[in-house]
Amino acid sequence: MIGFVDALTLARTKLRAKRILLIITVVVSGLLFGVLSTALFVATGITRSTESFFTKALDNRYLVEVQPNIPDDILGYGDGFEEPSKEVVEQLNSMQDAYIAKQKSIYDKYKLPFDKTTVTPILQANPFGGKDGSGNPIKIINRDSPVYQDYLKQRKQAYIKTAKNTVNDLKKIAGPAGATDYYNTRSISLQAQSTYLKDGKETFKPKTNDMSTVSYMDYLTSNVKDTTYVFTDQTLIKRFIYPENNIRKQTKDAIPVVLTTQEIAKMFATELGIDKRPTEPAAQVAWTKDLQQKANGYVYSVCYRSAGETALMQKTMQANTEIAEKRNDKNYTPPSLQYNLPTTPCGELTVKKDTRTPAEKKEAATQESIQKDLGTYQPLDRRLLKFQIVGSFTLADVTGQAQNATAYISYLLGPQYTNGSFIPQQLYDALPANVQNKDVLSQTGTGINADYELFENAGIKNTIVSFPTLTAARDFIKNDACEIYSSDCNKPFKASTYGSSYLAVDEISKFIQSIAPIALAIAMTIATIVIWITMARVIIDSRRETAVFRALGAKRRDIASIYLLYSLLVASLIVIFMLVAGFIAASVVESLFSPQATDLAKVAYGVFDDLEPYHFIGIDITALGILAGCIFGISIVAVLPPLWRNVRRSPIRDMRDE
Amino acid sequence: MIQTGGQQHEQLSSTDQKIQEFIQAFGSTDAAISAIKHFSTKPKAPSIYANNPVIMQVKDITRTYKIHRQKVEALRGVSLEVHTGEFVALTGASGSGKSTLLQLIGGLDQPTSGSITINGTDIQRLRDKKLSEFRNQTIGFVFQFFYLQPFLSLRTNVEVPGMFRHVPRKNRSPRAKELLERVGLSEYVDRLPKELSGGQIQRAAIARALLNEPKILLADEPTGNLDKRNSEEVIKLFQTIRKELGTTVIIVTHNPEIAAQADREIQLSDGVIV
Ligand SMILES: Nc1ncnc2c1ncn2[C@@H]1O[C@H](COP(=O)(O)OP(=O)(O)OP(=O)(O)O)[C@@H](O)[C@H]1O
Ligand SMILES: [Mg+2]
Numbered sequence: 001m002i003g004f005v006d007a008l009t010l011a012r013t014k015l016r017a018k019r020i021l022l023i024i025t026v027v028v029s030g031l032l033f034g035v036l037s038t039a040l041f042v043a044t045g046i047t048r049s050t051e052s053f054f055t056k057a058l059d060n061r062y063l064v065e066v067q068p069n070i071p072d073d074i075l076g077y078g079d080g081f082e083e084p085s086k087e088v089v090e091q092l093n094s095m096q097d098a099y100i101a102k103q104k105s106i107y108d109k110y111k112l113p114f115d116k117t118t119v120t121p122i123l124q125a126n127p128f129g130g131k132d133g134s135g136n137p138i139k140i141i142n143r144d145s146p147v148y149q150d151y152l153k154q155r156k157q158a159y160i161k162t163a164k165n166t167v168n169d170l171k172k173i174a175g176p177a178g179a180t181d182y183y184n185t186r187s188i189s190l191q192a193q194s195t196y197l198k199d200g201k202e203t204f205k206p207k208t209n210d211m212s213t214v215s216y217m218d219y220l221t222s223n224v225k226d227t228t229y230v231f232t233d234q235t236l237i238k239r240f241i242y243p244e245n246n247i248r249k250q251t252k253d254a255i256p257v258v259l260t261t262q263e264i265a266k267m268f269a270t271e272l273g274i275d276k277r278p279t280e281p282a283a284q285v286a287w288t289k290d291l292q293q294k295a296n297g298y299v300y301s302v303c304y305r306s307a308g309e310t311a312l313m314q315k316t317m318q319a320n321t322e323i324a325e326k327r328n329d330k331n332y333t334p335p336s337l338q339y340n341l342p343t344t345p346c347g348e349l350t351v352k353k354d355t356r357t358p359a360e361k362k363e364a365a366t367q368e369s370i371q372k373d374l375g376t377y378q379p380l381d382r383r384l385l386k387f388q389i390v391g392s393f394t395l396a397d398v399t400g401q402a403q404n405a406t407a408y409i410s411y412l413l414g415p416q417y418t419n420g421s422f423i424p425q426q427l428y429d430a431l432p433a434n435v436q437n438k439d440v441l442s443q444t445g446t447g448i449n450a451d452y453e454l455f456e457n458a459g460i461k462n463t464i465v466s467f468p469t470l471t472a473a474r475d476f477i478k479n480d481a482c483e484i485y486s487s488d489c490n491k492p493f494k495a496s497t498y499g500s501s502y503l504a505v506d507e508i509s510k511f512i513q514s515i516a517p518i519a520l521a522i523a524m525t526i527a528t529i530v531i532w533i534t535m536a537r538v539i540i541d542s543r544r545e546t547a548v549f550r551a552l553g554a555k556r557r558d559i560a561s562i563y564l565l566y567s568l569l570v571a572s573l574i575v576i577f578m579l580v581a582g583f584i585a586a587s588v589v590e591s592l593f594s595p596q597a598t599d600l601a602k603v604a605y606g607v608f609d610d611l612e613p614y615h616f617i618g619i620d621i622t623a624l625g626i627l628a629g630c631i632f633g634i635s636i637v638a639v640l641p642p643l644w645r646n647v648r649r650s651p652i653r654d655m656r657d658e
Numbered sequence: 659m660i661q662t663g664g665q666q667h668e669q670l671s672s673t674d675q676k677i678q679e680f681i682q683a684f685g686s687t688d689a690a691i692s693a694i695k696h697f698s699t700k701p702k703a704p705s706i707y708a709n710n711p712v713i714m715q716v717k718d719i720t721r722t723y724k725i726h727r728q729k730v731e732a733l734r735g736v737s738l739e740v741h742t743g744e745f746v747a748l749t750g751a752s753g754s755g756k757s758t759l760l761q762l763i764g765g766l767d768q769p770t771s772g773s774i775t776i777n778g779t780d781i782q783r784l785r786d787k788k789l790s791e792f793r794n795q796t797i798g799f800v801f802q803f804f805y806l807q808p809f810l811s812l813r814t815n816v817e818v819p820g821m822f823r824h825v826p827r828k829n830r831s832p833r834a835k836e837l838l839e840r841v842g843l844s845e846y847v848d849r850l851p852k853e854l855s856g857g858q859i860q861r862a863a864i865a866r867a868l869l870n871e872p873k874i875l876l877a878d879e880p881t882g883n884l885d886k887r888n889s890e891e892v893i894k895l896f897q898t899i900r901k902e903l904g905t906t907v908i909i910v911t912h913n914p915e916i917a918a919q920a921d922r923e924i925q926l927s928d929g930v931i932v
Binding site (some may be wrong): 001002003005006007009010013016544545548549550551552553554555556558650651652 | 761764766767786787790791793794795799801805807808809810814818819821822823824827866870
């Protein structure tokens with residue numbers, strides 16, 4: 001049997017035969033696999049950089065937002081247009097009767113006639129029609145009825161008694177999954193009742209609540225105006241909080257807030273002297289630093305007015321316009337009670353003119369008493385709230401992710417929250433009570449947030465869970481909980497990544513894993529054919545040489561090993577070509593995007609300069625090895641058929657043709 | 659080979675009209691030639707090698723090729739014995755079966771019937787592995803068209819049979835050099851074949867055939883592609899090898915002068931020895 005080195009010596013001489021064909025083979029196969037290896041280099045680079053970025057940016061904690069999975073019907077989402085069951089109808093009717101009886105007793109107390117028909121009915125005909133078996137219109141629940149709210153509350157209370165999704169239940173599941181810490185968050189929204197005091201002045205405009213033209217990004221950056229904040233444990237937003245400066249040391253009367261740089265620029269550009277946000281990542285780093293410097297400690301104020309006062313204010317504005325319009329109308333009688341709009345920011349409304357008769361005054365007083373008894377009285381109240389910017393972050397623009405590479409990277413790396421503002425809990429807790437304004441800042445919204453306290457007191461609340469590793473976080477999300485938006489969840493909790501898309505790396509690798517086999521199969525098929533053609537050609541062309549070798553004493557196995565080695569040499573050339581081409585292409589990508597991406601990464605979680613460059617090139621030895629292995633594999637496969645045919649030939653036949 | 663034959667025929671026809679008539683008198687070319695041989699060649703004095711032991715015994719072999727359902731009987735019962743150290747010339751017209759016989763002897767092909775015993779072994783019994791070893795170690799092949807590896811140095815070319823025998827490089831490389839020196843190519847040891855003349859290349863090919871010290875050298879028209887001077891040198895080389903190494907030499911040739919230098923000329927005609 002021929003030795004390896006000798007076989008190599010003889011195989012090497014074949015590289016000189018069929019040069020053009022060989023070059024085509026190497027280039028075509030090398031390019032095919034070069035594309036794959038480029039993708040591999042780049043994907044490895046992105047994966048590694050993203051992982052190491054998150055390790056640093058997230059301080060080695062991977063946060064998961066966990067929501068208790070409360071069935072829709074408990075929250076009242078399900079009571080839309082479907083017909084309620086008989087039992088429910090009975091229950092609602094008896095509650096409605098009790099409600100009417102209570103109303104009547106109050107009216108009786110004031111010796112006023114009570115008209116039953118003025119009470120909002122609990123059931124109403126389905127506005128979309130439909131008849132029941134006996135020809136009567138189908139009745140559905142009237143969700144505007146106060147009785148329905150009571151009914152919902154009762155349902156929630158019943159649910160809470162048996163619920164299996166309290167924080168304690170969560171700990172039993174997340175603890176074994178590796179969770180280390182649990183944090184509360186709570187969002188507040190004073191949207192309808194607050195006015196941002198630009199330059200400290202209050203302007204009076206009728207409140208509109210038109211959400212239709214508002215983009216998602218607008219929505220996320222209108223927290224100052226709407227007084228929408230999320231109370232969040234300070235440790236979770238540590239990266240965002242600026243170092244304390246003198247202004248902050250001296251300010252004693254403001255609530256600390258963390259806002260997005262986007263909103264700071266939108267709201268306070270003139271006040272702070274901030275330029276328009278540049279699009280170039282490098283310029284964004286400088287811009288962000290500048291913004292952080294200027295925004296640190298900035299105080300703005302907002303006027304909160306109670307629902308009653310807000311209503312009165314709207315009414316006053318309307319009346320004032322009407323009075324002005326009909327000044328010369330002889331038939332117009334102006335209202336007997338008129339108010340002045342406040343003259344100081346967030347000041348009281350004062351009475352302008354009160355020409356009411358004593359009877360009118362008495363009637364008004366009675367109405368107020370009745371409302372108080374019914375619990376629907378809305379007092380007049382206002383509060384001047386001061387907020388101080390103590391930190392910022394740049395929200396990833398989720399809308400721009402598909403536009404270009406830069407947008408995608410900033411989406412990938414940037415903070416992702418479903419809100420754009422925070423109140424750091426510990427800083428807030430340290431404030432004096434009169435600054436905290438707890439009574440105002442505890443108002444919550446709708447949905448799970450309505451009756452929030454009911455759930456919270458039972459331990460059923462949104463919780464941020466911290467995991468020490470990405471894997472632990474991922475496994476918890478995937479195995480122990482449902483997706484946040486899943487509609488058919490049968491687990492006690494829903495979960496998603498919190499604050500960043502650190503699992504996007506998973507998405508990337510999942511995507512690659514899904515297309516890699518196809519791409520590999522295509523490349524392998526084409527390359528196999530190309531290599532096979534070449535091998536067959538070279539072997540046929542070498543028949544005489546083979547015959548000579550046989551005459552000189554080569555065994556079939558010797559011939560086979562020479563050609564196998566030859567095909568492996570060709571494979572090596574392809575592998576080299578693939579690696580060089582792949583590396584060059586990946587280097588181009590690296591040089592095009594790495595500096596930008598590094599800057600984007602710096603901006604993402606506040607500027608931090610101790611960040612490793614973000615690379616688009618990374619070497620995954622195992623995966624490259626597999627690629628190379630595939631090339632060697634197909635080369636052997638491609639050489640076998642022509643080789644098989646060749647060694648079976650009688651040696652002398654090929655020596656005759658000359 | 660066929661071309662060479664044709665040229666000869668042309669030469670013949672252009673020599674003398676009388677010879678043509680002479681041939682006609684015998685009825686056929688073959689008959690005329692054998693008649694001439696019979697009368698003109700005086701039998702050689704039996705060579706000293708005739709007393710050596712028989713190294714090769716060919717018994718009644720036939721070889722039939724099948725091409726396009728047509729049978730070609732290349733050999734039709736050939737028997738012969740060759741003694742160790744003999745220098746035998748195989749002659750005969752083109753297509754008479756010389757190459758076929760040589761290939762059978764060399765273990766490159768199997769006879770349709772009959773047996774070939776070389777050095778005491780019936781080579782038909784050998785399987786690929788043993789047969790390859792037999793070709794590698796007992797036989798040395800020299801070809802008309804040399805067949806050196808164009809991209810290997812002369813030394814490496816000469817080493818090739820050693821590679822197939824798994825002879826370590828440190829042993830075979832000096833030997834290759836020595837053989838090249840012996841055939842007068844000491845200056846060309848590390849050159850490529852393309853830098854050499856035909857005669858030099860053929861001498862290198864002979865060196866290659868000798869690497870494994872074969873018992874028998876088989877050469878199919880080794881001078882067919884060489885000019886007269888080079889042909890003479892190559893034949894001289896065979897003589898020397900035979901003398902110094904005791905190698906049995908069998909060459910196929912069309913050249914009567916070369917055939918005359920052999921101890922024995924075996925003539926084939928239409929697949930039989932005449
Ligand atoms: N592999 C083969 N397949 C078919 N026919 C063959 C084969 N080899 C030889 N022949 C035929 O066998 C006969 C003898 O051929 P061979 O090559 O032995 O003649 P030769 O005496 O060497 O001729 P030349 O002087 O032209 O070389 C010829 O008719 C040839 O066509
Ligand atoms: Mg021949």
